[in-house]
Amino acid sequence: MSTKDFVEKDYYKVLGVPKDATDAEIKKAYRKLARENHPDANKGDAKAEERFKEISEANDVLGDPKRRKEYDEARALFGNGGFRAGPGAGGTFNFDLGDLFGGAPPPGGGGAGGFGGGLGDVFGGLFNRGAGTGARTQPRRGQDVESEVTLSFTEAVDGATVPLRMSSQQPCKACSGTGDKNGTPRVCPTCVGTGQVSRGGSGSFSLTDPCVDCKGRGLIAENPCEVCHGSGRAKSSRTMQVRIPAGVSDGQRIRLRGKGAPGERGGPAGDLYVVVHVGEHPVFGRKGDNLTVTVPVSFTEAALGGEVRVPTLGGPPVTLKLPAGTPNGRTMRARGKGAVRKDGTRGDLLVTVEVAVPVDLGDEAREALEAYRKATEGHDPRAELFQAAKGA
Ligand SMILES: [Zn+2]
Numbered sequence: 057m058s059t060k061d062f063v064e065k066d067y068y069k070v071l072g073v074p075k076d077a078t079d080a081e082i083k084k085a086y087r088k089l090a091r092e093n094h095p096d097a098n099k100g101d102a103k104a105e106e107r108f109k110e111i112s113e114a115n116d117v118l119g120d121p122k123r124r125k126e127y128d129e130a131r132a133l134f135g136n137g138g139f140r141a142g143p144g145a146g147g148t149f150n151f152d153l154g155d156l157f158g159g160a161p162p163p164g165g166g167g168a169g170g171f172g173g174g175l176g177d178v179f180g181g182l183f184n185r186g187a188g189t190g191a192r193t194q195p196r197r198g199q200d201v202e203s204e205v206t207l208s209f210t211e212a213v214d215g216a217t218v219p220l221r222m223s224s225q226q227p228c229k230a231c232s233g234t235g236d237k238n239g240t241p242r243v244c245p246t247c248v249g250t251g252q253v254s255r256g257g258s259g260s261f262s263l264t265d266p267c268v269d270c271k272g273r274g275l276i277a278e279n280p281c282e283v284c285h286g287s288g289r290a291k292s293s294r295t296m297q298v299r300i301p302a303g304v305s306d307g308q309r310i311r312l313r314g315k316g317a318p319g320e321r322g323g324p325a326g327d328l329y330v331v332v333h334v335g336e337h338p339v340f341g342r343k344g345d346n347l348t349v350t351v352p353v354s355f356t357e358a359a360l361g362g363e364v365r366v367p368t369l370g371g372p373p374v375t376l377k378l379p380a381g382t383p384n385g386r387t388m389r390a391r392g393k394g395a396v397r398k399d400g401t402r403g404d405l406l407v408t409v410e411v412a413v414p415v416d417l418g419d420e421a422r423e424a425l426e427a428y429r430k431a432t433e434g435h436d437p438r439a440e441l442f443q444a445a446k447g448a
């Protein structure tokens with residue numbers, strides 16, 4: 057509201073109170089007039105609609121001690137206080153009931169019914185007139201939703217279809233989201249339906265806070281709905297089957313297009329983001345697209361070479377040719393036995409050999425090993441180590 061508004065409009069006259077009226081008198085006068093001229097009680101009456109706007113605007117200023125003081129000062133400085141509110145006077149209020157639910161879908165999911173011809177249109181028609189936004193009739197995309205899922209190691213590698221329970225805030229069905237038992241809430245007199253009150257500063261520099269009286273809803277329920285206790289909101293949950301693609305890894309956030317909240321008025325659905333947690337496997341590990349496994353081999357297999365059977369995840373075992381003289385800890389590659397990639401191909405299985413030292417030796421084995429010791433007496437396995445320790 058500009059200084060010009062302040063000078064031209066006699067808010068005291070609008071509310072029918074004297075200039076020295078108390079706050080309580082102003083509040084009382086506003087309530088009476090707002091009730092009489094409320095759009096719900098005067099459907100299609102353009103004059104009542106205009107009056108309701110003026111009354112709201114007047115209360116917006118006179119109902120706030122700080123703004124009232126500014127108004128009085130402005131008029132004392134500039135004006136004669138003539139009352140000349142013509143067509144188009146008054147502030148623009150952007151009141152969109154849909155905003156109360158953060159873009160949640162209407163009850164029943166349909167565009168028609170629900171809010172379509174209800175309270176939202178009454179207020180939308182009233183406050184959005186002339187604003188030129190037309191926001192209420194445009195399709196709105198549904199909200200993005202985030203969820204979590206825990207998969208087993210194997211499910212993450214192969215992909216899985218998992219049930220996902222999702223809850224969202226929706227308008228209460230019993231009261232069509234109004235919070236009022238009869239579906240006729242009162243516009244909050246404190247914030248005049250905007251859900252916000254200005255604080256501090258002056259003129260265009262004022263700050264706004266959510267209105268305390270209506271908790272930012274802009275509406276007050278005289279007869280609170282018994283289902284939602286006046287909040288106008290209902291928690292709804294649905295379970296849907298979600299396909300998690302093969303090859304996801306722990307901590308990955310995947311996006312499922314169009315699986316979020318439904319859109320409004322024909323708008324597209326939002327997306328669903330799923331954060332994936334992957335459980336451990338007792339044998340296999342993951343390194344990107346590759347799987348890992350540690351396979352014990354005997355000393356003779358490592359020294360003499362041999363064929364070693366290696367388990368794979370969900371498939372038949374593969375046979376790995378171990379060359380003679382394979383050192384402990386060497387990693388070998390079984391191609392195409394890893395996790396599924398995006399393009400459908402598979403990564404590899406990385407096989408790390410671990411030489412197993414026997415704990416219990418039979419007599420025959422012990423004798424054979426003693427003979428082996430004798431045969432290799434001339435070889436010191438630590439000769440190179442000590443050489444290297446001396447140098448450099
Ligand atoms: Zn309020």
Ligand SMILES: [Zn+2]
Pocket residue numbers: 228229230231232233234235236281282283284285286287288289
């Ligand atoms: Zn309700």
